[in-house]
Amino acid sequence: MDSKGFDRPGRGPDRGPRSVKVMIAGGFGTGKTTLVASVSDIKPLTTEESLTEAGAGLDDLIGVTGKTRTTVSMDFGKISLNDELVLYLFGTPGQERFWFLWNGLFKGALGAVVLVDTRRLASSFRAIEEMERQDVPFVIALNVFPDSPRHPVEEIRDALDLPAHTPIVACDARDRISSRDVLIALVRHLQERSAAAREMR
Numbered sequence: 441m442d443s444k445g446f447d448r449p450g451r452g453p454d455r456g457p458r459s460v461k462v463m464i465a466g467g468f469g470t471g472k473t474t475l476v477a478s479v480s481d482i483k484p485l486t487t488e489e490s491l492t493e494a495g496a497g498l499d500d501l502i503g504v505t506g507k508t509r510t511t512v513s514m515d516f517g518k519i520s521l522n523d524e525l526v527l528y529l530f531g532t533p534g535q536e537r538f539w540f541l542w543n544g545l546f547k548g549a550l551g552a553v554v555l556v557d558t559r560r561l562a563s564s565f566r567a568i569e570e571m572e573r574q575d576v577p578f579v580i581a582l583n584v585f586p587d588s589p590r591h592p593v594e595e596i597r598d599a600l601d602l603p604a605h606t607p608i609v610a611c612d613a614r615d616r617i618s619s620r621d622v623l624i625a626l627v628r629h630l631q632e633r634s635a636a637a638r639e640m641r
Contacts, residue, residue, distance in 0.1 A: 457526045461548050462626065463576065464515070464531040466555035467563025471583040471613035472531040473515050475555065479619035480517025480529065514545055519623065527623055532567070546570075551630050552578040553622055555613065558588045561599055568600060579607040579629055581622045 464472045477484045515531030530545050552571055556564045571578045580602065582588075591599075593608050602608070609625050612618045 457520065457524050459526050459528060460550045460627075462527045462529050462623065463546060463549045463552035463578075464529055464555065465552055465567040465570070465578075466532075467557065467560065467565075467567060469560075470555040470557045470564060472555055475553070475581075475583075475611075475613035475619045475622070476515040476517040476529050476531045478614055478616050479519050479623065481520060482518050484515055484517040486515050519620065521620075521624065521627065525627070527627075546574050546576060549576055551626050552576050553581050553626055554578050555581050555583050556596075556600070557585065558582055558591060558596070559585065561596075564600070568602070577626075577630055577633055579609060579622065579626045581613075582608065582610045583613045584610055 464476055466472050473484075473486055477486070514533065515529070517529040517531075518526065519529065520526045530549070532545055554564055554567045554571060568578075568580075570576075580596075580600065582596065596602075596608060597604075597606075607625050607629050609622055611622045
């Protein structure tokens with residue numbers, strides 16, 4: 441894969457791989473921790489804790505009643521897409537009570553993946569709004585669960601109120617190849633944005 445467009449000015453070929461910070465965001469239970477774990481080249485750092493009675497009434501478990509653990513701070517992983525490009529992955533917590541952590545996590549991020557559960561589209565509205573507010577380029581990854589309804593992409597785009605230039609891809613967050621392909625789609629999106637910005641200068 442060509443990583444052209446990500447190098448800093450004056451960066452020589454002997455400077456080693458380019459490192460890029462990528463956010464993995466989405467609503468509660470959309471598969472963020474699963475994606476980071478499936479694709480990371482290293483053992484991922486997770487901050488998962490068991491769901492307890494203390495979260496009753498605070499965490500929306502509609503559609504994810506079998507969920508027993510949740511991220512309370514962040515997930516972290518790393519993947520080398522090729523010899524020139526390394527992605528550092530930061531997974532955000534999904535529950536509203538931990539959203540205050542997002543501002544710090546987003547600092548320095550070049551792009552993001554927003555995971556969406558088509559059974560619960562509204563659960564990812566907040567993540568999409570945050571990408572737009574912080575002006576972070578992103579792709580939508582539809583995490584396909586066994587009972588996920590299948591909708592045409594344009595219906596999903598309309599429901600999420602997304603512009604035509606925002607990529608939407610399907611994935612299985614449990615599968616390394618599928619998760620890697622989502623990250624490749626993000627990198628290509630970032631490259632296209634970078635090329636378009638250069639043409640406008």
